[in-house]
Amino acid sequence: xxxxxxxxxxxxxxxxxxxxxxxxxxxxxxxxxxxxxxxxxxxxxxxxxxxxxxxxxxxxxxxxxxxxxxxxxxxxxxxxxxxxxxxxxxxxxxxxxxxxxxxxxxxxxxxxxxxxxxxxxxxxxxxxxxxxxxxxxxxxxxxxxxxxxxxxxxxxxxxxxxxxxxxxxxxxxxxxxxxxxxxxxxxxxxxxxxxxxxxxxxxxxxxxxxxxxxxxxxxxxxxxxxxxxxxxxxxxxxxxxxxxxxxxxxxxxxxxxxxxxxxxxxxxxxxxxxxxxxxxxxxxxxxxxxxxxxxxxxxxxxxxxxxxxxxxxxxxxxxxxxxxxxxxxxxxxx
Amino acid sequence: xxxxxxxxxxxxxxxxxxxxxxxxxxxxxxxxxxxxxxxxxxxxxxxxxxxxxxxxxxxxxxxxxxxxxxxxxxxxxxxxxxxxxxxxxxxxxxxxxxxxxxxxxxxxxxxxxxxxxxxxxxxxxxxxxxxxxxxxxxxxxxxxxxxxxxxxxxxxxxxxxxxxxxxxxxxxxxxxxxxxxxxxxxxxxxxxxxxxxxxxxxxxxxxxxxxxxxxxxxxxxxxxxxxxxxxxxxxxxxxxxxxxxxxxxxxxxxxxxxxxxxxxxxxxxxxxxxxxxxxxxxxxxxxxxxxxxxxxxxxxxxxxxxxxxxxxxxxxxxxxxxxxxxxxxxxxxxxxxxxxxxxxxxxxxxxxxxxxxxxxxxxxxxxxxxxxxxxxxxxxxxxxxxxxxxxxxxxxxxxxxxxxxxxxxxxxxxxxxxxxxxxxxxxxxxxxxxxxxxxxxxxxxxxxxxxxxxxxxxxxxxx
Numbered sequence: 001x002x003x004x005x006x007x008x009x010x011x012x013x014x015x016x017x018x019x020x021x022x023x024x025x026x027x028x029x030x031x032x033x034x035x036x037x038x039x040x041x042x043x044x045x046x047x048x049x050x051x052x053x054x055x056x057x058x059x060x061x062x063x064x065x066x067x068x069x070x071x072x073x074x075x076x077x078x079x080x081x082x083x084x085x086x087x088x089x090x091x092x093x094x095x096x097x098x099x100x101x102x103x104x105x106x107x108x109x110x111x112x113x114x115x116x117x118x119x120x121x122x123x124x125x126x127x128x129x130x131x132x133x134x135x136x137x138x139x140x141x142x143x144x145x146x147x148x149x150x151x152x153x154x155x156x157x158x159x160x161x162x163x164x165x166x167x168x169x170x171x172x173x174x175x176x177x178x179x180x181x182x183x184x185x186x187x188x189x190x191x192x193x194x195x196x197x198x199x200x201x202x203x204x205x206x207x208x209x210x211x212x213x214x215x216x217x218x219x220x221x222x223x224x225x226x227x228x229x230x231x232x233x234x235x236x237x238x239x240x241x242x243x244x245x246x247x248x249x250x251x252x253x254x255x256x257x258x259x260x261x262x263x264x265x266x267x268x269x270x271x272x273x274x275x276x277x278x279x280x281x282x283x284x285x286x287x288x289x290x291x292x293x294x295x296x297x298x299x300x301x302x303x304x305x306x307x308x309x310x311x312x313x314x315x316x317x318x319x320x321x322x323x324x325x326x327x328x329x330x331x332x333x334x
Numbered sequence: 335x336x337x338x339x340x341x342x343x344x345x346x347x348x349x350x351x352x353x354x355x356x357x358x359x360x361x362x363x364x365x366x367x368x369x370x371x372x373x374x375x376x377x378x379x380x381x382x383x384x385x386x387x388x389x390x391x392x393x394x395x396x397x398x399x400x401x402x403x404x405x406x407x408x409x410x411x412x413x414x415x416x417x418x419x420x421x422x423x424x425x426x427x428x429x430x431x432x433x434x435x436x437x438x439x440x441x442x443x444x445x446x447x448x449x450x451x452x453x454x455x456x457x458x459x460x461x462x463x464x465x466x467x468x469x470x471x472x473x474x475x476x477x478x479x480x481x482x483x484x485x486x487x488x489x490x491x492x493x494x495x496x497x498x499x500x501x502x503x504x505x506x507x508x509x510x511x512x513x514x515x516x517x518x519x520x521x522x523x524x525x526x527x528x529x530x531x532x533x534x535x536x537x538x539x540x541x542x543x544x545x546x547x548x549x550x551x552x553x554x555x556x557x558x559x560x561x562x563x564x565x566x567x568x569x570x571x572x573x574x575x576x577x578x579x580x581x582x583x584x585x586x587x588x589x590x591x592x593x594x595x596x597x598x599x600x601x602x603x604x605x606x607x608x609x610x611x612x613x614x615x616x617x618x619x620x621x622x623x624x625x626x627x628x629x630x631x632x633x634x635x636x637x638x639x640x641x642x643x644x645x646x647x648x649x650x651x652x653x654x655x656x657x658x659x660x661x662x663x664x665x666x667x668x669x670x671x672x673x674x675x676x677x678x679x680x681x682x683x684x685x686x687x688x689x690x691x692x693x694x695x696x697x698x699x700x701x702x703x704x705x706x707x708x709x710x711x712x713x714x715x716x717x718x719x720x721x722x723x724x725x726x727x728x729x730x731x732x733x734x735x736x737x738x739x740x741x742x743x744x745x746x747x748x749x750x751x752x753x754x755x756x757x758x759x760x761x762x763x764x765x766x767x768x769x770x771x772x773x774x775x776x777x778x779x780x781x782x783x784x785x786x787x788x789x790x791x792x793x794x795x796x797x
Contacts, residue, residue, distance in 0.1 A: 008538075085651065085654075085655055085659075086655055086656050086659075087651075087654055087655060105656065106658070107656040107657060107658035107659060108529075108539055108540035108541050108610070108657065108658070109539065109540075109541070109610030109656065109657045110610075110656040110657075110658075112609065112610050113610050113611075113612075113655070113656050113657065116609065116611075117654075129540070130540050130541075130658070131540035131541075131542075132539060132540030132541075133540070171537075174540060177538070177540060200534075200536070200537025200538075200543075201532055201533070201537065201543065201545070202532075202533045202534040202537060203534065203537060204534045205534050205538065206534075206537075206538070319609045319611065320605075320606075320608035320609035320611075321606050321608070321609045321611050321614065323605075323608075324603070324605040324606045324608065325606075325758060327605065328601075328602075328603075332676070332680070332681070
């Protein structure tokens with residue numbers, strides 16, 4: 001794997017392969033010495049232009065368990081906050097010999113820009129870019145679902161026939177995007193439930209069923225319900241009237257929780273707004289996988305780093321603009 | 335440079351095809367087309383072999399960002415008009431979003447003077463509609479109109495005059511001197527943080543959408559205002575099929591509205607954004623294939639009057655970054671004719687006479703240059719945007735329609751390289767451009783020092 005930028009680029013076998021490697025990595029966590037020598041001598045840089053303690057420490061733990069040297073570069077208080085460009089930062093990391101860069105950035109597409117730029121040779125791992133994608137979150141979610149459903153027999157399995165309902169701010173959610181592509185690739189059927197204001201205006205091409213009514217969606221008895229975090233600032237931009245109304249219509253409260261089948265799974269990527277998009281009882285229920293998701297995150301990120309740094313490095317794929325030019329030439333008969 | 339010096343150089347263009355397909359030699363003498371016909375002879379004149387080349391009237395760009403004063407790192411009047419000459423342009427209208435803003439007689443006269451001393455093209459300043467482009471108070475429109483720059487086009491380009499009352503007043507006020515308001519139609523509240531066309535692709539890429547309705551609603555409001563107060567409105571860089579419908583409706587109703595489209599909106603779609611390559615970031619954004627097709631049809635049927643480049647130079651670092659941080663805009667002067675060729679001539683929608691109309695005659699007319707003499711001495715008839723004919727000022731471009739070239743930064747003559755066409759193959763090539771009877775481009779190369787320029791500046795020799 002040259003880079004991990006998006007789950008849209010992942011094929012089925014590649015995705016299952018990564019989840020299987022994560023199973024092996026999870027086994028390491030059960031040993032007395034939770035460390036493998038695999039990436040000794042490799043340098044992994046966590047380049048975080050946005051604060052995200054959870055994701056950053058998860059990647060840190062993953063890299064350290066593989067014996068890589070980890071350097072964390074947080075934008076706050078660094079040269080980046082003094083106006084240094086992505087390009088200069090990347091060239092600095094290149095000069096320091098980074099082998100992999102785990103990047104979290106507020107701008108959608110920043111990891112792809114970095115990967116296509118030629119500024120740096122390192123493998124690029126997208127740890128969340130703007131409102132675009134967060135591939136390792138989707139992978140850990142898929143891993144968590146697979147583990148709950150198949151337990152120790154998970155290896156090699158896909159998610160064929162599993163129904164997943166994702167609820168909340170789809171418009172701004174990189175977690176939702178990455179999950180839609182990956183879950184579809186793995187054979188699951190995805191339903192998106194949100195206020196109309198928090199859905200992209202056009203969803204052609206998204207392999208998902210769209211709805212506004214959470215109760216109707218829950219009556220379908222989905223195998224998995226994934227609640228997304230609602231950001232406080234959405235309330236001030238007329239996306240919905242206030243948190244009470246949001247919670248009433250789109251929150252997973254105790255009544256809605258009781259509609260679910262007992263063996264269904266309740267997920268949340270964290271951090272949760274208890275009492276807003278998810279009730280405390282739902283978050284702490286037996287069906288909730290919130291803490292498993294955190295634990296599985298480390299295994300999945302170990303797998304991603306391992307495949308990025310020890311696998312083959314295939315040559316660069318054509319840029320989307322090249323593809324667009326090609327399509328245009330064909331359309332115009334050139 | 336005296337009259338006598340320039341009079342020495344006469345040019346005989348041999349065997350050019352005119353826009354209507356007929357062939358003619360053209361004798362250029364003393365800044366004019368002195369003779370036309372076949373087998374002309376002119377002893378002492380420098381011959382230019384135009385066999386297989388099309389002679390078009392010098393192109394006129396109603397929408398150019400020359401960046402000077404204030405943003406000389408991106409472009410100057412000199413470098414921007416070199417880019418213009420390279421693209422076959424003999425006139426550019428310089429947009430007002432400089433620093434200081436072109437909102438006083440002093441600034442527009444400065445830009446005019448810089449254009450005269452560069453000598454590569456007529457530089458006609460556009461005045462700002464509001465002071466500082468702030469959208470609050472009218473700029474001194476009358477003073478700019480009465481200045482030596484004789485401003486007739488007013489625009490807050492980049493910023494929409496979104497306040498409806500202010501727009502109404504501006505439209506009304508410029509009637510006093512037959513001015514026109516060129517509106518950048520973008521409803522600001524509907525485009526907060528907008529990054530690309532809003533649609534399925536923006537949702538997938540996670541980029542904030544720039545909805546078509548933000549353009550269409552302003553155009554709809556403005557044509558109704560123009561009708562109400564009986565004024566002329568010009569719509570900058572129309573980008574959506576819905577805007578075309580609104581303008582078509584307004585024209586059918588008899589409203590005095592004209593509209594422009596950029597070469598890039600005629601060729602490129604939003605699909606180019608998928609790789610987050612900031613060279614494709616432009617405002618208004620690249621749209622859907624349906625929009626591109628509607629714009630081509632509207633240009634062919636006259637709903638859209640002209641092609642204007644929105645040439646927008648930026649320094650490398652403004653594009654060499656993540657998408658959100660990148661500047662909007664692309665350079666377009668050097669490639670415009672080739673892109674138009676690829677988009678609407680090869681498709682059969684426009685012939686070369688149409689190209690002369692939409693890239694020269696009509697923009698000069700909208701900008702108030704028709705009938706104004708290029709020499710500024712008022713002694714002769716004709717001016718920018720006139721058809722090629724005996725007695726007309728020698729403002730023309732020779733274009734090779736059979737050439738194809740892989741476009742590179744070496745083909746760019748301005749300061750900036752933010753072109754989406756680098757490393758792409760485009761049809762055609764500008765072989766020569768004549769401005770005021772003297773070449774600014776010859777044998778496909780921009781001349782180092784145009785005959786009508788002032789003293790050379792260091793930038794000429796440093797390129």
